[in-house]
Amino acid sequence: MGSTRNKEVLIDLLQREGNNVCADCRDEEPEWASCNLGIFLCQVCAGIHRGLGTDISRVKSTRLDNWDDDQVKRMAEIGNEVANSKYERFLPMFYKRPTKEDVDIVRQQFIKAKYQRLEFCNIDKQASYNSPTKEGHLLKKGKYKTKFQSRKFILTRQDNKIKYYNKESAKQPKEDIELDDLNAVFVPEKMGNPNGLQLTYLKDGTTRNLFVYHESAQEIVSWYTAIRAAKFERRKVAFPDREDSELAKDLTTNFYCEGYLHKMGPNNEPYKKRWFTLDRRKMSYLEEPMSPFPKGEVFIGHQDGGYSVDIGGPDVKSNQGFPFTQKTPERLYILCAESHDDRERWIMALKKIIDTPLTPQDTRLATYLSSKRKSSFKLKMN
Ligand SMILES: [Zn+2]
The missing domain is CATH 2.30.29.30 (Pleckstrin-homology domain (PH domain)/Phosphotyrosine-binding domain (PTB))
Structure with missing residues (x-):
């Protein structure tokens, strides 16, 4: 086939159900592709795929690059739906799928989890956010200070709480936060930190805002996901008759x-x-x-x-x-x-x-x- 013919086939493939949205963020009219994974992508997700390295994903423009016959054949054989049935086979309902409104960290970590760490191909790889408890350290901004200090955080599904401790040996938490009233939102710009997460909850008659981050983007997203997972599990117990997709709505909500x-x-x-x-x-x-x-x-x-x-x-x-x-x-x-x-x-x-x-x-x-x-x-x- 000639290269013009290949371009026509690609344009035709892009019209198909599943290929007409980005394989990762579902933004409309993708114009990029990963020719080894066989998927169509939006420009922003394609940029992140490029960062994964060509061993994992080889990015091409459907409009600007030349395509050979074998590459186009592969795109026709795979496509977004077939690829996602593999890479999202065990994508948990509570996991935040990025949209074009989400900040970089949410999109990047979703793509890394999906293709680099293969977390959604294997449930055993989800333990860091899908377990009865999660314990670790986050850097937390002092209440009236600008400084961030390392604090121990423990999330326990059974108590439906996330707690943090000012002293490592402390028996009593400094704060224990009901998960029902908690919202978690990534606010990189406001915090001046790409991994910045705001936790907001109701306490003693007012809203309290906590600002935390972790040096590792993977780890802060793991905390964010653990909060969503715990809230989802609790809703499942409270409303056993409702659909999972219904229960997964608004586990956390970006600020409007x-x-x-x-x-x-x-x-x-x-x-x-x-x-x-x-x-x-x-x-x-x-x-x-x-x-x-x-x-x-x-x-x-x-x-x-x-x-x-x-x-x-x-x-x-x-x-x-x-x-x-x-x-x-x-x-x-x-x-x-x-x-x-x-x-x-x-x-x-x-x-x-x-x-x-x-x-x-x-x-x-x-x-x-x-x-x-x-x-x-x-x-x-x-
Ligand atoms: Zn996308």
Whole structure:
């Protein structure tokens, strides 16, 4: 076959079910391939495959490179579905499959686990995250310090907890964290560390943020996956009738939106610059991006409950940035983004939540946050 004919065959193969999305992140219209693995890939995943070395994966462009007959034949014989039935045969339901929204570490470690360590071909290779307990050391940021220190962490499925210890010999943990209320999110940019992981949970009436990392990307992803695995196992016991795919949803959730906004005070005092995080239905504002506790937290409910978001705000001068107003049944939050695009990003994220019906867990969070508000109000009244 000529090279033009080979290109045509490749274009045809790319239209087929399974090949029309990246074999790894499922992004649409892949234009790259691994000619020995016989799979089609998006540009970003192809870049990671290149880093695996040609012993494991030989990357080619379907458009720019020349293909010989044997290579094209191999692509036709294998393809994404056949390859994934091998390399993802034992991919656990709780494992985070990367999407184009995920940060580098999630994508890189998925690809390394899949093709280099062959973790999803053999269940025995999953012990570091799929075991009743996990113990090890993570570097943890001090509560009000910038320094990170090594701390012992233990995750125990039976207790449904993750604990950490300030002293190696300590019998009592410094903190013991219920896994049900825990979210884990990779925040490399915010922490200035490619392996940076934020753990956020509810404790004593407020959200607590912990910032940890491990020198090894594989190990920090192993902790992240162990948390997801433990939460998944617990849901399986609690809801034996539900489908695994249902139970695996939102074991951890990336933040819907994060960044600086200027916030008008309750009595219209001037804007204060705060770091805002939208974590599912919880919008927190913090003094600094890595503050251990938020200054305030707002539950964002469904539109039927009196929640809405709109461009603009009362009494906002045109030189004060890009205002928008988040309405809750109790009050208006008048916020200002620093750019037009930033405001769009926030409004889109908030609208999406306001349009989504509440789940029982959401209602639990709403009660938690509102009871907290009442108690702090009482405190002020005294
Ligand atoms: Zn991809």
